[in-house]
Amino acid sequence: KLDIDASPSGQLAYTTSKAEATPGAVTITMANMSGVMHNIAIEAGENGATQKGAPIGASSFISKGSTSVTVNLKPGKYTFFCQAPGHRAAGMYGTLTVK
Numbered sequence: 001k002l003d004i005d006a007s008p009s010g011q012l013a014y015t016t017s018k019a020e021a022t023p024g025a026v027t028i029t030m031a032n033m034s035g036v037m038h039n040i041a042i043e044a045g046e047n048g049a050t051q052k053g054a055p056i057g058a059s060s061f062i063s064k065g066s067t068s069v070t071v072n073l074k075p076g077k078y079t080f081f082c083q084a085p086g087h088r089a090a091g092m093y094g095t096l097t098v099k
Helices: none
Strands: 018-021 024-032 041-044 065-073 076-081 093-098
Touching (some): 041 065
Parallel strands (some): 018 093
Antiparallel strands (some): 024 065, 041 076, 076 093
């Protein structure tokens, strides 16, 4: 289980840009207290602000509270990001390393 929270100040960012997990089922919980709609999605690869492909898992959008997504991950690098329009391009993404 990982906690990757949205910035509580409303910035288009998470509180961390790097996370690590072990292979298998990984649950990522995102708290969002900012009032701005955010979610967290995961896709294979380490590609920053450039959308590479469809997410392998995504949470629901929320403006207050918490949301989570569970994905089954193999060793490698993944990008976590917010799917709200413009948020990823503004820097709301990070790298999840599974080893």
